[in-house]
Amino acid sequence: MASNLPPKPTLEHSTAASGGLAHEHHERPRGIWRWLLTTNHKEIGTLYLVFSLVMFFIGGIFALVVRAELFQPGLQLVQPEFFNQMTTMHGLIMVFGAVMPSFVGLANWMVPLQVGAPDMALPRLNNFSFWLLPVAFTLLLSTLLMPGGGPDFGWTFYAPLSTTYAPPSTTFFILSLHMAGISSILGAINIIATILNLRAPGMRLMDMPLFVWTWLITAFLLIAVMPILAGVITMMLMDINFGTSFFNAAGGGDPVLFQHLFWFFGHPEVYIMILPAFGIVSAIIPTFARKPLFGYASMVYATASIAILSFLVWAHHMFVVGLPLVAELFFMFTTMLIAIPTGVKVFNWIATLFRGSITFETAMLFALSFVVLFTIGGFSGLMLAIAPADFQYHDTYFVVAHFHYVLVPGAIFAVMAGVYYWLPKWTGHYPDERLGRWHFWMSVIGVNLTFFPMHFSGLAGMPRRIPDYALQFADFNMVSSVGAFMFGVSQLLFVWGVIKCVRGGEKAPAKAWEGAEDLEWSVPSPAPLHTFETPPEFTPITH
Amino acid sequence: MRKSLAWMMGAGSFLGLASSTLANGWNMPVGVTDVSREIYSLHMTIFWICVVIGIVVFGVMFYSLFRYRRSRGAKSANFHENTSVEVVWTAIPLLILVGMALPATATLKRMYDPSEAELDVMVTGQQWRWHYEYLGEDVSFTSSLSTPRSQVNGEEEKDENYLLDVDEPLVLPVGRKVRFLMTSDDVIHSWWVPDLAVKQDSIPGFVNENWVRIEEPGIYRGQCAELCGKDHAFMPIVVRAVEADEFDTWLAERQEAAAAEASGVDREWGMDELMERGEQVYGSICATCHQPDGSGAEPTFPALAGNEALLNDLDRHIDVVLNGVSGTPMAAYRGNLNPVELAAVITYERNAWGNESGDAVQPSEIQALLE
Ligand SMILES: [Cu+2]
Numbered sequence: 001m002a003s004n005l006p007p008k009p010t011l012e013h014s015t016a017a018s019g020g021l022a023h024e025h026h027e028r029p030r031g032i033w034r035w036l037l038t039t040n041h042k043e044i045g046t047l048y049l050v051f052s053l054v055m056f057f058i059g060g061i062f063a064l065v066v067r068a069e070l071f072q073p074g075l076q077l078v079q080p081e082f083f084n085q086m087t088t089m090h091g092l093i094m095v096f097g098a099v100m101p102s103f104v105g106l107a108n109w110m111v112p113l114q115v116g117a118p119d120m121a122l123p124r125l126n127n128f129s130f131w132l133l134p135v136a137f138t139l140l141l142s143t144l145l146m147p148g149g150g151p152d153f154g155w156t157f158y159a160p161l162s163t164t165y166a167p168p169s170t171t172f173f174i175l176s177l178h179m180a181g182i183s184s185i186l187g188a189i190n191i192i193a194t195i196l197n198l199r200a201p202g203m204r205l206m207d208m209p210l211f212v213w214t215w216l217i218t219a220f221l222l223i224a225v226m227p228i229l230a231g232v233i234t235m236m237l238m239d240i241n242f243g244t245s246f247f248n249a250a251g252g253g254d255p256v257l258f259q260h261l262f263w264f265f266g267h268p269e270v271y272i273m274i275l276p277a278f279g280i281v282s283a284i285i286p287t288f289a290r291k292p293l294f295g296y297a298s299m300v301y302a303t304a305s306i307a308i309l310s311f312l313v314w315a316h317h318m319f320v321v322g323l324p325l326v327a328e329l330f331f332m333f334t335t336m337l338i339a340i341p342t343g344v345k346v347f348n349w350i351a352t353l354f355r356g357s358i359t360f361e362t363a364m365l366f367a368l369s370f371v372v373l374f375t376i377g378g379f380s381g382l383m384l385a386i387a388p389a390d391f392q393y394h395d396t397y398f399v400v401a402h403f404h405y406v407l408v409p410g411a412i413f414a415v416m417a418g419v420y421y422w423l424p425k426w427t428g429h430y431p432d433e434r435l436g437r438w439h440f441w442m443s444v445i446g447v448n449l450t451f452f453p454m455h456f457s458g459l460a461g462m463p464r465r466i467p468d469y470a471l472q473f474a475d476f477n478m479v480s481s482v483g484a485f486m487f488g489v490s491q492l493l494f495v496w497g498v499i500k501c502v503r504g505g506e507k508a509p510a511k512a513w514e515g516a517e518d519l520e521w522s523v524p525s526p527a528p529l530h531t532f533e534t535p536p537e538f539t540p541i542t543h
Numbered sequence: 544m545r546k547s548l549a550w551m552m553g554a555g556s557f558l559g560l561a562s563s564t565l566a567n568g569w570n571m572p573v574g575v576t577d578v579s580r581e582i583y584s585l586h587m588t589i590f591w592i593c594v595v596i597g598i599v600v601f602g603v604m605f606y607s608l609f610r611y612r613r614s615r616g617a618k619s620a621n622f623h624e625n626t627s628v629e630v631v632w633t634a635i636p637l638l639i640l641v642g643m644a645l646p647a648t649a650t651l652k653r654m655y656d657p658s659e660a661e662l663d664v665m666v667t668g669q670q671w672r673w674h675y676e677y678l679g680e681d682v683s684f685t686s687s688l689s690t691p692r693s694q695v696n697g698e699e700e701k702d703e704n705y706l707l708d709v710d711e712p713l714v715l716p717v718g719r720k721v722r723f724l725m726t727s728d729d730v731i732h733s734w735w736v737p738d739l740a741v742k743q744d745s746i747p748g749f750v751n752e753n754w755v756r757i758e759e760p761g762i763y764r765g766q767c768a769e770l771c772g773k774d775h776a777f778m779p780i781v782v783r784a785v786e787a788d789e790f791d792t793w794l795a796e797r798q799e800a801a802a803a804e805a806s807g808v809d810r811e812w813g814m815d816e817l818m819e820r821g822e823q824v825y826g827s828i829c830a831t832c833h834q835p836d837g838s839g840a841e842p843t844f845p846a847l848a849g850n851e852a853l854l855n856d857l858d859r860h861i862d863v864v865l866n867g868v869s870g871t872p873m874a875a876y877r878g879n880l881n882p883v884e885l886a887a888v889i890t891y892e893r894n895a896w897g898n899e900s901g902d903a904v905q906p907s908e909i910q911a912l913l914e
Contacts, residue, residue, distance in 0.1 A: 073701060073705060073706075074694070074695055074696065074697045074701065075695050075696060075697075076697065080773045080774060080775075080776065080777075081773050081840075084770070084772075084773065084775075147841075147842055148841075148842050148843060152772075152773075153770065153772075154770045158730075158731055158769075158770070160729075160730055160731075160747065161730040161731065161770065161771065161772060164730075164871070165670075165729065165730050165772060165843075165872045167842075167843065249746075249748025249749070250747070250748070250869055251869075253748070254748070255731060255746055255747060255749075256746060256749065289611075290613070290619040291619040291620060291621065291623075292621065292623040293623065294622075294623050294625075295623070295624055296623065296624075297624075298624075320733060320742050320743055320744050320768075321744045321746065321751075322725075322743065322744060322746070322749060322751035322752070325651065325652065328655075329648060329651065332647065332648075332651075333644060336640045336643070336644060337640070339636060339640060340633060340636050340637060340640070343632065343633075344629070344632065344633060346600065347600070347632045350603055350604045351625075351628070352623075353604060353607040353608060354603070354607045354611070355607075355611055355617075355619065355620040355622070356607070356611050356617065356619045356620070357611060357612075357613045357617045357618055357619035358607070358608060358611050358612050358613055359612075359613045359614070368604075368608070372601060372604070375597070375600065375601075376597075379593035379596075379597065382589065382593060383586070383590065383593065386585055386586075386589055386643065386647045387647060387651055388578075388581070388582050388585055388647055388650040388651050388654060389585050389586045389589065389647075391582065391654070391740060391742045392571050392582055392586070392737060392740060392742065394733075394742060394768065395733060395742075395768040395769055396768070456568075456569045456570075459569065459571045460568045460569060460570070460571075460572075461572070461765070461766075463735070463766050463767070463768045463775075463776075464770075465770040465775060466775060466776035467776055468695060468706060468776045469706065469776070470704070470705055470706050470707050471701060471703070471705050472568050
């Protein structure tokens with residue numbers, strides 16, 4: 001399909017103005033100190049992206065341990081205690097270590113370039129928010145080696161399993177989550193400050209690229225909910241170490257309170273992991289359809305309404321904990337409402353494709369499969385919203401299928417699309433299209449082999465988070481495991497493609513993609529260390 | 544409202560027929576209660592709505608991808624908004640959602656009405672088994688996994704109901720409304736039997752309600768649905784639904800057996816009988832954590848074999864078993880086991896695996912402590 005791509009813009013006619021001169025101001029530290037002390041948004045962006053890639057592989061290996069054990073019924077490779085640690089760590093690492101930092105990495109690189117700012121508003125804070133993460137996750141991973149093992153209570157760590165009944169290492173888990181949370185809050189503050197204060201003269205809010213818009217809204221979500229997470233884990237810390245009974249029923253505490261607090265954080269958190277993906281896809285589809293994004297304003301309003309609704313739906317994760325009828329109805333209705341702004345987004349992307357002039361570069365392939373597969377995840381989400389039916393779906397593999405569809409071919413495909421899209425800007429070279437296509441097709445097939453059968457095993461009655469299962473689920477699980485290994489191995493192609501692109505390849509001009517319009521394409525490729533030292537001329541593009 | 548419900552039921556039963564070929568381990572079971580059938584038709588209705596929307600949306604998308612390829616010479620248009628189209632594609636989904644919310648609300652209201660139950664069953668989740676008590680009938684028992692570990696570890700062939708068999712199923716009458724009261728002694732569990740469409744969390748310190756009226760006799764299997772620790776995968780549920788008169792006979796027999804056991808409290812028990820009964824209780828209640836050989840799993844579950852602190856202090860041993868240890872996974876067993884079972888298991892723990900205290904704890908002593 002993509003074998004006859006159009007000629008790429010050549011170096012000669014890419015004379016777009018560069019935003020600033022790439023000269024060095026002073027002696028820069030070398031080696032490890034350069035990376036430890038850097039306050040440059042591009043270098044910090046790279047650190048975030050590399051970190052999240054490493055976490056993606058560690059979390060992926062944990063997932064493969066899980067899938068290997070589930071390849072057939074019976075216990076073969078690991079014992080249930082270790083299995084529970086693997087599912088828990090897989091979730092924690094992927095959510096807090098891979099997906100979130102990868103979006104922050106993209107924001108670090110692209111938000112200043114897209115708004116015409118010389119750097120992030122608070123560069124030293126930026127350095128600090130990044131370096132908290134390796135410390136936090138080294139601590140988290142080290143719990144696996146502690147007596148009693150690491151966290152084994154699921155990434156949702158419901159009390160009292162995570163307090164009274166938890167392994168001794170839980171205190172370290174709490175500390176590491178606190179650090180990751182502080183990092184997120186500081187990162188969010190920085191992004192808001194950059195977007196609100198450092199836009200190029202003449203760029204109004206409604207002129208901003210959608211990636212900037214979605215990140216602005218995401219950052220507000222982060223600031224609103226990370227403190228709730230911090231509160232709830234602090235209450236756990238008190239229950240474990242200081243004899244309080246927030247969640248201990250024997251002491252008059254309330255285990256359901258834990259779930260209300262967790263999901264009041266957790267549901268907005270779900271959108272924190274998808275809104276920036278909407279922004280990336282909204283940049284890529286118009287570029288390769290060579291047509292302005294359809295419904296720019298409605299995209300902004302849809303993103304904002306999803307963010308507001310995300311505070312009103314948390315108890316749809318709790319339909320079977322025994323909520324009163326009115327609460328069930330309220331949360332069912334609000335949850336169903338989310339389908340409307342989400343639908344608007346999907347329709348807008350498709351309307352952008354309609355009557356375009358479409359080519360299928362790797363970035364576009366990932367963005368298009370995002371639209372399809374994220375929508376499938378949205379459909380199962382709509383099914384889960386129907387409270388009576390949720391009594392059958394809840395805590396089964398149907399739910400596992402649902403959230404992996406929105407997170408893997410959703411969030412993660414969008415990140416990969418963004419990487420293929422912006423690699424020419426970062427490295428000055430086009431990524432290898434042939435390799436990219438292999439990576440894409442292997443990933444798409446692997447992802448669907450892994451997660452589609454989970455709809456069936458879940459409906460047929462398989463609970464989630466079990467190391468062993470009844471015989472009627474055997475076939476589905478075998479297919480899922482094969483798919484998971486295929487997906488896992490194909491990510492090595494991604495790493496190879498990125499390394500290859502960093503080291504060389506076809507030279508890219510400033511405006512690497514013919515249909516790309518935003519400000520980042522006005523600076524040279526690769527983007528010099530310092531850009532937009534004087535604010536660029538900004539002429540609004542028709543949105 | 545009534546009209547849309549009727550329409551939905553009609554559509555649901557049609558879809559139910561159309562998809563009955565699917566319902567062989569690929570789809571949600573239709574189940575054997577009114578509620579389970581309503582849930583099934585809600586599920587199939589929303590499923591087909593999604594399928595239709597998917598065909599339209601992906602149809603337009605793939606048409607565009609094919610028709611407007613640059614390689615076919617497509618020139619891009621420049622439009623980027625159209626208010627009427629945007630209003631339409633906001634309004635239509637809203638109408639579909641309202642149409643879906645109405646029948647879902649009706650079903651939910653029925654599910655939330657446990658009134659006029661003819662039988663109350665208290666369901667208590669415990670790591671990792673279920674305890675059932677027929678309230679007001681003096682009958683209660685514990686139901687644990689009966690699949691042998693040798694099948695789990697692959698030393699023996701797995702049988703048909705691998706991981707879905709228990710030593711004592713929950714027996715329920717067909718045709719009577721049964722109310723469940725769900726709670727837990729330790730962490731949160733969730734009692735789920737797909738064919739009955741009952742899934743309800745059992746939460747320490749809370750009592751949740753749910754109900755069922757089973758229509759067909761049969762064996763219905765399910766599992767704990769909420770992660771509850773190490774053996775979460777190994778606490779299945781089996782419901783044996785029998786005709787009402789057969790149920791009454793069964794209940795009467797169980798009541799007699801319970802009465803006989805209660806009378807055993809007063810007599811003097813010999814060491815051998817205590818050890819024999821104790822081994823049985825230990826195997827079904829204690830062995831999952833403290834291990835069949837009493838070696839425990841440090842640091843969470845202390846070893847009982849050679850545990851000097853316990854062996855030198857009989858009173859403390861009894862206290863731990865009866866009242867649990869707060870702040871640890873050790874639960875209080877005073878409500879779950881009868882005095883004979885408690886005396887036997889304590890005796891067993893003090894005299895098995897090389898422990899040689901020689902103490903034979905009498906059921907009457909425990910009875911005195913419980914009062
Ligand atoms: Cu359980």
